Amino acid sequence: MADAGLQTARQLLAAVLEMEVADIADDAGIGGLTGWDSLAHMRLIMALEAHMGAPLSPGNVVAIGSLQDIATVLAGGELSVTGF
């Protein structure tokens, strides 16, 4: 189940960044992917909200910074706002 969630997150991120799914590593995050810039980040949040059919929580909006974070949000989790 966790792997399926990570794969969905990978597909979503790949679509936003216009990259191949296979090129996105498990530890991908801001700063590690050249295409993940400010506009891509906006597209990512909007794609996530479209996928989930609801606005993200304020905490998740500000905390998303990695592939793992995206998978957590897709699974309905709440990320830690501080400490990144």
Place this chain on the structure above:
Amino acid sequence: MDWRPGEPLQLETDRFRLRSLTPADATITYVSWWNDPEVQAGLNFPARGWDRQRAIRHISQFNNQTGFHLGIFCKDTDRMIGFFAAFPDPQSKVAKTNIVIGEKDYWGKNVVQEVRARMLSFLFEVMGMEKVKGEIQGRNYPSIFNYKAMGFTCEGVLRSDIPRFDGGRTDVFIFGLLRDEWEALKAPAHD
């Protein structure tokens, strides 16, 4: 650095020149940013309906001491593409900052991080600030990204804190960077 409080400020990065704006910089382009719904939405404002005189009044309120309003100019063309505002408080030693990239062909071109990095050096090293912070009003995702990417900490989310310019309410995100955090972040560049 050859600059005294109250004097116009000029700074440079690899691609850009930052300098204190004067009334002569209230060009049609500058005024248009204040009247552009897409640009203003990032500040949680509707188009302002400003004319040149209103823009001149805005520019004239900055004293280059506790308030800076710096135009961002491309070094190769001298084209103004946005501005950076900073408000260093000498008592608390905390500076608030804000940045607007008005020319949309420069969105997503890493202007914010390049310019803010230079301003951080000025605010910490020259102005003696202990902290620099920014408040994001509304869900300005590119701005959130830039603060995160530069090592700022999200110190809090004020949920549903202010009215949205187009109805409803919106959150306010507070980002901050302390002097020692900034020194740690810049350290690798000097190895």
